[in-house]
Structures are given as structure tokens and as C-alpha cells.
Amino acid sequence: MENQGFQFPKGFFGAEAKGFGGKFSEPGEARASVKNFPGVRLGGERQPKAGHFPKGFLWGSATSAHQVEGNNRNDWTEWEHFNAKRLTLNAKSKNWPDYILKNYPSPLQEENYISGRACDHYNRFREDFDIAKSLGHNAHRFSIEWSRIEPEEGRWDEKEIKHYREVLCSLRERGMEPFVTLWHWTNPVWFAERGGWLCKNAPFIFARFCKKAVECFPDVKYWITMNEPEAFPRHGYLLKDRPPARGEIISMFRALRNLARAHKAAYLAMKEFNSALFIGYSESSVFFEPFNRMPHNILAFKLLRWWRNNPFFCRMSHDSDFIGLQFYFHSRVRIHPKSQWWFQYNENKKVSDFGWEIYPEGIYRVLKDLKKHNKPIFITENGLADARDIYREKFIKEHLRWMHKAISEGVDVRGYFHWSLLDNFEWQQGFWPRFGLVEIDYKTQERRIRQSAYEYAKIVKANAIDL
Ligand code: BGC
Numbered sequence: 450m451e452n453q454g455f456q457f458p459k460g461f462f463g464a465e466a467k468g469f470g471g472k473f474s475e476p477g478e479a480r481a482s483v484k485n486f487p488g489v490r491l492g493g494e495r496q497p498k499a500g501h502f503p504k505g506f507l508w509g510s511a512t513s514a515h516q517v518e519g520n521n522r523n524d525w526t527e528w529e530h531f532n533a534k535r536l537t538l539n540a541k542s543k544n545w546p547d548y549i550l551k552n553y554p555s556p557l558q559e560e561n562y563i564s565g566r567a568c569d570h571y572n573r574f575r576e577d578f579d580i581a582k583s584l585g586h587n588a589h590r591f592s593i594e595w596s597r598i599e600p601e602e603g604r605w606d607e608k609e610i611k612h613y614r615e616v617l618c619s620l621r622e623r624g625m626e627p628f629v630t631l632w633h634w635t636n637p638v639w640f641a642e643r644g645g646w647l648c649k650n651a652p653f654i655f656a657r658f659c660k661k662a663v664e665c666f667p668d669v670k671y672w673i674t675m676n677e678p679e680a681f682p683r684h685g686y687l688l689k690d691r692p693p694a695r696g697e698i699i700s701m702f703r704a705l706r707n708l709a710r711a712h713k714a715a716y717l718a719m720k721e722f723n724s725a726l727f728i729g730y731s732e733s734s735v736f737f738e739p740f741n742r743m744p745h746n747i748l749a750f751k752l753l754r755w756w757r758n759n760p761f762f763c764r765m766s767h768d769s770d771f772i773g774l775q776f777y778f779h780s781r782v783r784i785h786p787k788s789q790w791w792f793q794y795n796e797n798k799k800v801s802d803f804g805w806e807i808y809p810e811g812i813y814r815v816l817k818d819l820k821k822h823n824k825p826i827f828i829t830e831n832g833l834a835d836a837r838d839i840y841r842e843k844f845i846k847e848h849l850r851w852m853h854k855a856i857s858e859g860v861d862v863r864g865y866f867h868w869s870l871l872d873n874f875e876w877q878q879g880f881w882p883r884f885g886l887v888e889i890d891y892k893t894q895e896r897r898i899r900q901s902a903y904e905y906a907k908i909v910k911a912n913a914i915d916l
Pocket residue numbers: 513516676677733775830868875
């Protein structure tokens with residue numbers, strides 16, 4: 450193992466290794482049953498042949514604590530209160546389509562930028578899991594809110610631990626395999642006040658929390674230490690549009706290094722407790738391609754690809770049992786003043802409410818590239834903001850066809866989690882982007898299953914898709 454300066458001595462965390470309390474299916478034992486994949490041909494016709502997914506494939510959707518639970522208290526809630534006014538004012542200078550403005554809260558309302566009660570999932574998780582089960586999901590990804598479990602440094606909150614036990618239990622009762630994320634961008638206030646991810650001790654502090662989590666929830670098999678560790682410092686220290694929203698570029702690198710160390714420390718500590726745990730992390734991988742063969746475009750493409758996809762995957766995937774892929778983006782690299790941010794020149798034939806290009810083939814390209822790590826892969830996020838639900842069905846089907854093609858060509862994909870089960874609090878954008886298979890009425894907390902969710906359910910229940 451590469452020495453990154455943080456080695457915890459054996460027994461450092463003191464706990465005994467324990468076995469699982471639950472029963473686990475072994476997903477992905479078999480490869481896709483269609484050997485000669487008829488192909489999703491670029492611009493060509495698709496042959497109507499059923500494409501099966503591997504036996505035991507895990508199907509579900511994902512959420513994260515801060516985005517759905519409601520009533521959290523962490524570094525994000527503090528940031529929201531200081532920034533809601535400014536974000537509302539900024540939104541007023543933009544043009545918004547009516548279909549966005551008609552929903553509550555709209556981007557022009559301050560409530561949009563305060564997570565507050567969110568989806569009240571903390572109290573309604575059973576109802577939400579009933580919906581997921583009715584849609585055939587056999588797995589579910591969610592995150593444990595660190596600030597609830599450890600509200601003060603070193604003090605564990607038994608009431609909150611019990612809450613998450615109930616969450617896990619209700620997933621098991623419904624036959625859904627839990628995938629638990631330990632850090633989805635939010636930090637306890639005390640941790641942020643100690644310098645957050647710039648603090649020298651951060652890897653140790655985080656690994657201690659992760660170790661506590663596996664001790665408290667020993668029947669969870671699948672753990673995701675971190676969600677997109679690359680995004681947090683880029684937004685927090687470089688773009689400064691998310692907490693801690695300060696620092697310089699050097700802070701971004703320091704935080705990145707600490708996050709990588711924290712993943713490794715957590716991995717080792719959790720494995721020491723139980724070596725049979727299946728531990729990974731999730732990272733967003735962009736499908737980059739150069740616009741043409743001009744040297745400056747090729748160079749920029751290589752640089753961007755290296756930055757966004759490689760440093761972390763290589764370092765952290767080494768200390769992981771699987772890779773969690775989040776796929777959202779395609780980027781055609783063309784250095785030009787007319788390009789978006791000077792480098793991205795996409796065709797944007799179809800875009801989501803967020804303006805993100807819909808480019809399903811990208812998931813295939815990225816999966817093929819990830820094969821080199823020789824680790825099982827779970828798609829831990831893939832989805833779009835689509836308040837009218839006009840693109841989602843096609844989006845899901847096309848991505849799954851390309852994913853199937855990758856599987857049939859030998860990429861070891863073992864599960865797919867759509868982002869997201871519910872509409873939710875989309876960070877600095879607030880509530881207006883609608884990513885849910887299930888629509889939330891934020892006034893009444895009523896849940897309405899979108900048509901696309903039923904279409905996804907058909908694929909899930911058949912464990913197959915028409916190619
Ligand atoms: C994040 C989610 C977020 C989604 C859509 C992912 O990168 O993990 O928290 O809601 O993107 O922006």
C-alpha cells in the first residue's frame with residue numbers, strides 16, 4: 450500500500466472484529482446474459498431484443514441526509530442562513546422559465562435556499578421506503594449525518610444512532626440492501642470550527658467516526674466513505690460557492706490531500722473491525738473528449754481528464770473494494786472564448802433544467818475506462834433535474850442501455866442507483882431543481898410518484914431492458 454503518511458497501528462481503534470448480523474446477496478456473480486450485444490449504434494437503429502442484467506443486480510435510488518432529512522445542524526445550515534438573501538438576489542437577475550417559477554419554493558424566494566424541513570425524510574423514511582419497494586427497488590443508498598451521530602467531538606448521540614438503526618431495519622424489512630454513505634459533504638459545526646478538512650487531524654477524526662459507524666451498524670455490508678471528495682474542495686476553496694467558501698488554491702490541494710488520507714484511514718479502520726465489509730467511495734467521472742486534433746485542445750483535454758478523473762481514482766481506488774461511479778457530465782474540450790468557461794463546447798442537443806447536456810453514451814465511455822482499475826463498479830448516482838418529467842424516462846433507458854453494453858463487454862457493474870428517490874435540496878441552488886423519481890410538494894410534504902419512476906420500475910422488476 451502506498452504510504453501517505455497516515456498509518457494507524459493495528460488495534461488503534463480498539464474494537465473487535467465482528468461478523469454481519471444480516472444476510473447479503475452477492476450481486477454480480479454472473480455477467481450479462483447477452484453475449485453478442487446487438488449494440489446501441491450511434492445514429493443507427495436499435496434492435497428490439499431483451500437485454501438482461503446480471504443475476505442479483507442491485508437496483509435502487511439514492512439520497513443524502515442533508516438534502517432530504519430536514520432539521521439538520523451542520524456547517525451547511527450555518528452557511529445557508531448567511532447566504533440565502535444573497536442567493537435570492539442573484540437569482541433575480543436571471544431569466545427563469547414559468548414551469549420553474551410556478552413551483553414552491555421558486556428560485557426567487559428566500560425559502561428556496563434554506564434546507565429547513567427539506568423532505569422531512571427523517572420522520573417519513575418508512576413511507577418513502579414503501580414507495581421505493583413498490584417500485585421494485587432491491588437496494589437503497591442514503592447517508593448518515595455525521596453531525597447527528599457526533600454532535601460534539603467524541604460524544605456519540607445514542608438517540609440518533611437508534612434512529613439510523615430503525616432506518617436500516619426498515620430497509621431490511623422491505624428487502625432492500627442498504628448502501629451507506631458516511632460523508633456527503635456536510636460537516637459537524639465543531640469539525641468546521643477546528644479547520645474542517647484543512648485540520649491536520651481531520652483524517653483521524655473522520656476515521657474515528659467511520660469506525661464508530663461500523664460498530665453501531667454491524668449488519669451493513671456496503672459502505673461508501675465519501676461522496677465526491679473532489680467536488681467539496683473545488684467548490685469550497687476554489688469557486689467559493691459552497692462552505693467553507695474561503696481560502697486559496699493551496700487550501701484546495703491541502704483539503705484534497707486530507708480527504709484522500711481520510712478515506713484510506715477510514716478504510717483501514719473499518720476493515721480492521723470487519724475485513725468482510727465491502728467499502729468504496731463515490732466520485733463523479735466526466736466523459737471528456739477533444740473537440741478536434743488541434744494540439745491546444747488535446748492538451749487541455751488531457752489536463753482536464755487527468756484532474757477530474759484520475760488523481761483520486763488512482764489513489765483511492767487502490768484502497769477500495771469497489772468504485773462508486775456518479776455519472777452526470779460530458780465535456781467536449783475546445784479552448785475558445787465562445788466555449789463555456791473557455792473550454793467546453795458541447796452540442797447540447799438536449800439539456801436538463803440545469804442546462805446540463807444529456808449524453809447517455811458518456812456512461813459507457815467512462816465505464817470502459819474504469820475497467821482498468823479492475824474493481825467492481827456500482828453506479829451510485831445518475832440522474833437529471835427535470836421538473837416536468839419530460840426527459841427522465843428516456844434518460845434512464847438510454848443510460849441503462851449503454852450501461853448494459855459496457856456490462857456485456859466485460860465491465861463488472863453490479864448495481865445502479867438513480868439520483869434521486871425524492872426531489873431534494875440541491876445545495877447552493879436550493880429546492881428548485883427537481884431530481885426525484887418522486888415529486889415533493891414542499892408545502893404539504895405530499896409525495897407523488899412520477900411516470901418515469903414507473904417506467905424505471907418495469908426495468909428493475911424485469912432485470913432487463915429492451916435494446
Ligand atoms: C451530488 C448530489 C447532487 C447531485 C446533483 C451529485 O454530485 O452527490 O448531492 O444532488 O450531484 O447535482
